[in-house]
Amino acid sequence: MKYVKQGMKNIKGFTLMGKTGMAVVCVVLFLGIFSDRLSVHPYNLPSGSAFEAPGPVHWLGTDDLGIDLWAQICFGARVSMIIGFGTALLAGIGGSLIGICSGYFGGLIDKIVMRVTDIIIVLPDLPTMIVLGAFFGPGIRNIIIVLALFSWTVPARIVRSKILSVKEEKYVVAAKNYGAKFWHLTIRHFLPNILPVVMVSVIRLFSKAIVAEAGLAFLGLGDPTSKSWGLILNHAVNFRGIYFTDYWKWWIVGPSAAIMLLVTAIAFICRDVEKIVNSKI
């Protein structure tokens, strides 16, 4: 509860850009949660003739199969949000825990963790994601796991360096001398210290994950059963007449605008959060 209140206070400190970004993300979240109620048409079945221009019946037009694009974009918002939140939470929590262990215990654990992060940072992420996706199947769950596997290193490194300094603080040493165990220290003293810095990297991961999923889906290597924004674009670009007709005006512009809007909105939020966190330190 305390954190929520503090968070609300911080949002009030956002710039106009940050507040707009927050609003956009909330709208996309809303679209994602209520995607099946917001559109009268289904997202996976034809509901009109092919290539209808945007109008009163089909707000954003239809694609080559006559499927309503607004319904598809609403459903795509759900996929993006699941991927974004899933990856950010998994990588944020996992990375923070690994970082805390690595910084607190040091020694062999620390050495191993640092070597592994070195290796993962060097690996080119998109090719590796394609390889893993190709071998283990491109379901949403697998995509989240693979993305998290590649992203936990960022929070882990930040948390580790923070813990290295926090564990030398007098109050932590005092608590330890009173017999505080690892979990107690983590929850009482480490978490409040690392939360702001983790926040920034988790928001970054959120947007990175959405872009990565869109890229994979655009290549046709994502989950073929989940209509994400990238997959709509993949269908559109692979349609043969797309360059010579006017269909792209709604078929491509819609999902592209959705991705761009969401990604820039998150970037604005990230910048404001970063500013607030930096001013506190």
Added chain:
Amino acid sequence: MRKRMLAKISEYLMTLLVIITLNFFIPRLMPGDPFTFLSSDEGQVTVTYSEEQIAKYKAYYGLDKPILVQYTSYISNLLRGNIGYSIYYNDHVSTIIGKRIRWTISIVIAAIVISSLTGIVLGSLSAWNRNGVLDKGLYTLMMTLSEIPAFLIGIGFLFILAAKLGWFPLAGGMKSFANYSSFADRIMDILHHAFLPVLTLSVVRLGEFYLLARNSMISVLTKDYMRTARAKGLGKMRIIFRHGLKNAMLPIVTRVFLSLGALFGGAILVENVFHYPGVGRLMREAVMVRDYVLVQGIFLLVAITVLTMNLIADIIYRRLDPRVS
């Protein structure tokens, strides 16, 4: 110094070994067995191998040996340059990749040169006019540009510059079935086709170099020797590019090599937008037809290239900055 270098190189070799090991184990961790079914089209009778056939094929592919023996033979094959044989393209993986890699390498190098040079110039100007109108405008523009995913920028260029205005070809690396009257014609055609992919990749990377150059330049501009240069009455351009840039270059040079991994990732997306015949497109085709040997070969190649570039970045950084040792 030499000792540290050796330690660094052995670190990279370790990473390489991990990647090779991953490459070896991934197909073996996959669910399923290639010899379970001979053919099983939907709605038809499933044909299975007999026990003897399975044993024969396992022996043929060496899969009946212990995993350690398989691993050592895999590595010794790699060392001899034998990455495998593609079932779909019916050719050695190294030959297939060899045919396609020069397309990728040329657009990646062109993009990195263009984006780093433009980024440096814009970043330096921005740092010089810090907090001015030019700086603020450039900064906002670059921040937004660096957020937009590569394939969206590519699609944008494709639809506006190629489809609507017709300035550039829609797809491919060169005209198909073309008879070139001269060598210059051929070069012009290739450049014409490469323009949009290179432009997209450069725009994608531009923000990173701009921000780096700007930050590096700002910290250099506050140094005392810059005040001396200004007091001597040197021209603005000379101060920025001769005195400032020389000292601000260090992080930029290393970033050029370090950003190669991300560029390869970007190249995969961009090549698929423009149907450019490089390795990125090949990788997608290979995944689509489930040619796993080829996918692994490409992955290995990309990983080795990126590792080498990282090593070079390390070496250059040490050479350029005598303070690091």
